[in-house]
Amino acid sequence: xxxxxxxxxxxxxxxxxxxxxxxxxxxxxxxxxxxxxxxxxxxxxxxxxxxxxxxxxxxxxxxxxxxxxxxxxxxxxxxxxxxxxxxxxxxxxxxxxxxxxxxxxxxxxxxxxxxxxxxxxxxxxxxxxxxxxxxxxxxxxxxxxxxxxxxxxxx
Amino acid sequence: xxxxxxxxxxxxxxxxxxxxxxxxxxxxxxxxxxxxxxxxxxxxxxxxxxxxxxxxxxxxxxxxxxxxxxxxxxxxxxxxxxxxxxxxxxxxxxxxxxxxxxxxxxxxxxxxxxxxxxxxxxxxxxxxxxxxxxxxxxxxxxxxxxxxxxxxxxxxxxxxxxxxxxxxxxxxxxxxxxxxxxxxxxxxxxxxxxxxxxxxxxxxxxxxxxxxxxxxxxxxxxxxxxxxxxxxxxxxxxxxxxxxxxxxxxxxxxxxxxxxxxxxxxxxxxxxxxxxxxxxxxxxxxxxxxxxxxxxxxxxxxxxxxxxxxxxxxxxxxxxxxxxxxxxxxxxxxxxxxxxxxxxxxxxxxxxxxxxxxxxxxxxxxxxxxxxxxxxxxxxxxxxxxxxxxxxxxxxxxxxxxxxxxxxxxxxxxxxxxxxxxxxxxxxxxxxxxxxxxxxxxxxxxxxxxxxxxxxxxxxxxxxxxxxxxxxxxxxxxxxxxxxxxxxxxxxxxxxxxxxxxxxxxxxxxxxxxxxxxxxxxxxxxxxxxxxxxxxxxxxxxxxxxxxxxxxxxxxxxxxxxxxxxxxxxxxxxxxxxxxxxxxxxxxxxxxxxxxxxxxxxxxxxxxxxxxxxxxxxxxxxxxxxxxxxxxxxxxxxxxxxxxxxxxxxxxxxxxxxxxxxxxxxxxxxxxxxxxxxxxxxxxxxxxxxxxxxxxxxxxxxxxxxx
Numbered sequence: 001x002x003x004x005x006x007x008x009x010x011x012x013x014x015x016x017x018x019x020x021x022x023x024x025x026x027x028x029x030x031x032x033x034x035x036x037x038x039x040x041x042x043x044x045x046x047x048x049x050x051x052x053x054x055x056x057x058x059x060x061x062x063x064x065x066x067x068x069x070x071x072x073x074x075x076x077x078x079x080x081x082x083x084x085x086x087x088x089x090x091x092x093x094x095x096x097x098x099x100x101x102x103x104x105x106x107x108x109x110x111x112x113x114x115x116x117x118x119x120x121x122x123x124x125x126x127x128x129x130x131x132x133x134x135x136x137x138x139x140x141x142x143x144x145x146x147x148x149x150x151x152x153x154x155x
Numbered sequence: 156x157x158x159x160x161x162x163x164x165x166x167x168x169x170x171x172x173x174x175x176x177x178x179x180x181x182x183x184x185x186x187x188x189x190x191x192x193x194x195x196x197x198x199x200x201x202x203x204x205x206x207x208x209x210x211x212x213x214x215x216x217x218x219x220x221x222x223x224x225x226x227x228x229x230x231x232x233x234x235x236x237x238x239x240x241x242x243x244x245x246x247x248x249x250x251x252x253x254x255x256x257x258x259x260x261x262x263x264x265x266x267x268x269x270x271x272x273x274x275x276x277x278x279x280x281x282x283x284x285x286x287x288x289x290x291x292x293x294x295x296x297x298x299x300x301x302x303x304x305x306x307x308x309x310x311x312x313x314x315x316x317x318x319x320x321x322x323x324x325x326x327x328x329x330x331x332x333x334x335x336x337x338x339x340x341x342x343x344x345x346x347x348x349x350x351x352x353x354x355x356x357x358x359x360x361x362x363x364x365x366x367x368x369x370x371x372x373x374x375x376x377x378x379x380x381x382x383x384x385x386x387x388x389x390x391x392x393x394x395x396x397x398x399x400x401x402x403x404x405x406x407x408x409x410x411x412x413x414x415x416x417x418x419x420x421x422x423x424x425x426x427x428x429x430x431x432x433x434x435x436x437x438x439x440x441x442x443x444x445x446x447x448x449x450x451x452x453x454x455x456x457x458x459x460x461x462x463x464x465x466x467x468x469x470x471x472x473x474x475x476x477x478x479x480x481x482x483x484x485x486x487x488x489x490x491x492x493x494x495x496x497x498x499x500x501x502x503x504x505x506x507x508x509x510x511x512x513x514x515x516x517x518x519x520x521x522x523x524x525x526x527x528x529x530x531x532x533x534x535x536x537x538x539x540x541x542x543x544x545x546x547x548x549x550x551x552x553x554x555x556x557x558x559x560x561x562x563x564x565x566x567x568x569x570x571x572x573x574x575x576x577x578x579x580x581x582x583x584x585x586x587x588x589x590x591x592x593x594x595x596x597x598x599x600x601x602x603x604x605x606x607x608x609x610x611x612x613x614x615x616x617x618x619x620x621x622x623x624x625x626x627x628x629x630x631x632x633x634x635x636x637x638x639x640x641x642x643x644x645x646x647x648x649x650x651x652x653x654x655x656x657x658x659x660x661x662x663x664x665x666x667x668x669x670x671x672x673x674x675x676x677x678x679x680x681x682x683x684x685x686x687x688x689x690x691x692x693x694x695x696x697x698x699x700x701x702x703x704x705x706x707x708x709x710x711x712x713x714x715x716x717x718x719x720x721x722x723x724x725x726x727x728x729x730x731x732x733x734x735x736x737x738x739x740x741x742x743x744x745x746x747x748x749x750x751x752x753x754x755x756x757x758x759x760x761x762x763x764x765x766x767x768x769x770x771x772x773x774x775x776x777x778x779x780x781x782x783x784x785x786x787x788x789x790x791x792x793x794x795x796x797x798x799x800x801x802x803x804x805x806x807x808x809x810x811x812x813x814x815x816x817x818x819x820x821x822x823x824x825x826x827x828x829x830x831x832x833x834x835x836x837x838x839x840x841x842x843x844x845x846x847x848x849x850x851x852x853x854x855x856x857x858x859x860x861x862x
């Protein structure tokens with residue numbers, strides 16, 4: 001059936017099964033490859049995108065549940081978002097496959113909690129797995145991004 | 156017909172060279188936009204340099220290491236260099252094969268790449284010198300330009316490449332002195348990260364081809380079971396499903412999109428032929444391995460220094476313990492996939508995340524019924540490897556599927572099938588004995604390991620009966636500990652579970668066995684485990700320096716907060732020596748690692764931040780394994796099939812602090828991707844044993860209760 005999605009500020013109509021998880025609509029129908037398939041059960045977070053500002057596992061959210069919602073993917077961050085910059089400054093990624101999910105999770109965390117404690121960073125990022133072991137750098141990058149965003153607001 | 160440079164997705168983000176980068180080809184086509192100055196280096200008219208690297212970038216940073224090596228030796232800015240993995244060809248092979256493993260990426264290619272780059276530099280200079288009619292010796296190459304200072308002439312290498320490509324390469328070009336190297340040994344940004352943080356399509360799973368369809372595999376739940384039959388309509392009833400194709404080990408459900416293919420694969424009614432191991436389980440495997448530790452087994456000797464029997468007989472006491480380690484999954488975050496397209500020109504193009512290019516190309520060629528030269532293998536960036544992509548077990552089915560449907564196919568496994576196909580880190584058991592003399596000194600060590608042979612499963616040529624499987628005794632056989640007698644032996648206990656090298660391979664389980672046993676011996680001898688290691692390494696200043704460095708940085712022997720303890724381990728593998736000290740406590744009855752100090756002597760380094768990232772990654776992956784990872788076997792297959800039951804480490808469990816001390820001893824350059832991993836498990840277990848007073852002889856730790 002015809003489904004209209006609002007992705008990164010644009011309305012996009014596709015012909016798809018309403019039960020199809022959002023991830024596959026983004027990847028196969030809209031050509032947005034940033035969100036990744038890792039587990040298909042919402043356990044790894046590689047597919048993380050924002051729905052109305054909340055980080056969601058797009059592999060486990062059916063299209064019918066997000067019609068009319070504001071969907072934001074890594075492509076919608078613009079490329080030089082402070083979190084993306086912090087990720088480069090801390091040289092976070094290794095293989096990089098989970099990192100779009102990590103970045104989207106971090107953006108959502110900082111939008112809700114602009115000055116997170118170390119424990120809030122850990123709890124907030126706990127849903128996204130990284131097999132390469134970049135966790136120490138993810139923590140550092142979230143701290144750095146929080147500082148950068150705070151400076152921006154104050155400045 | 157695909158052209159020299161084919162841009163997948165049309166975005167230019169994933170540039171895949173489809174021409175065989177041999178120099179002769181470029182030389183015969185002087186008008187070509189790009190010139191291959193050597194097999195490795197392609198210089199475009201705007202002066203950009205593309206390195207065709209012999210290595211696979213799976214996160215370990217080798218492509219950046221290679222970019223640094225060539226930027227320095229050539230004399231260009233790092234931003235002007237991009238790196239792709241080459242297609243299989245002789246210049247990129249080691250021992251006849253192209254592939255990445257064994258932490259060889261930088262140490263094996265450092266000198267060959269410097270030489271190839273120096274050759275390119277010399278012909279670029281010669282091309283300019285000829286053009287200007289000045290002696291080449293008066294010219295130099297810096298910041299991407301050949302410069303003749305006396306006449307104040309300079310020209311970018313982009314304009315010289317075509318002429319340079321036609322010149323003979325000097326056999327022994329001079330290498331730049333260390334003082335001229337601008338990037339080697341300094342912190343530089345990785346070349347692959349900007350695209351990765353922007354979410355650009357860099358992985359095999361992101362490749363799209365015109366007219367492409369999607370194929371999701373449905374594979375056997377029992378290891379190695381062959382397809383019996385399937386009910387095609389049970390899958391084609393799903394909207395979007397086009398076809399079902401029989402493939403090795405199961406079926407591929409072909410559809411217009413990934414979701415339809417997954418739905419079809421899950422709904423497919425499929426039967427597999429019975430196997431002799433349909434009821435196999437972990438308890439049986441464990442029992443069979445432990446039989447290998449007993450008197451009746453036939454061990455193969457791996458090391459026989461001194462007279463163990465005499466030392467044991469003369470000993471004041473002999474300490475003995477049995478250990479066991481489980482099968483482990485590599486679990487790269489990107490499940491297996493590749494994209495296959497048969498071209499009209501009789502070639503088949505494959506975009507794949509593989510660590511072994513020749514092995515995969517040959518497997519694809521056999522499945523396609525084509526000679527290997529007709530298979531054009533384009534290695535993308537990998538969403539993790541860790542050894543899982545050393546095999547070629549996924550590629551034939553993709554080729555079979557694409558041939559059957561006569562369209563470009565993106566072929567993929569669900570995570571459940573990634574888990575279910577085997578190729579694990581081997582399970583293994585060990586019996587360790589130490590002879591202590593009247594003075595409490597270790598006079599002898601005797602180690603027997605028993606388990607399935609990794610090489611028998613993984614090597615295409617297998618392992619003949621009676622021959623030693625090196626990885627089953629890895630790092631114990633080569634241990635620098637030097638008691639009067641040190642015997643190491645192995646008993647082969649085959650299992651129908653396939654295995655593949657897992658980051659650091661045999662050193663992962665063997666490092667745990669030996670290093671935890673050393674702590675047990677220390678407790679038996681009433682000695683500090685660090686001091687016992689110093690005694691066993693007293694003859695070896697390099698090893699002593701490594702453990703001393705780690706102990707000092709960790710504050711070994713200093714008071715700790717209540718409820719915390721330190722554990723130490725020292726493991727050597729892949730040419731590097733690594734000691735780690737872990738600081739551990741119990742939180743709600745579960746082990747928590749506050750801090751890990753790592754001292755790594757890898758000889759000399761190219762990328763300091765790359766080394767640090769590999770140390771951090773090795774420690775996190777090692778901690779993941781020791782805390783909770785195990786693939787259990789039941790009903791002839793894997794019990795754990797996704798991350799809900801196979802618990803990869805999460806960030807809340809990650810150490811609060813990791814401190815890395817890189818020791819540049821000046822010895823031969825060692826590996827970095829693997830050596831930091833093996834010491835982590837024994838360091839953590841030793842700390843827990845120090846905390847609780849109880850040895851832990853079976854992993855993972857989640858099987859144990861801590862008060």
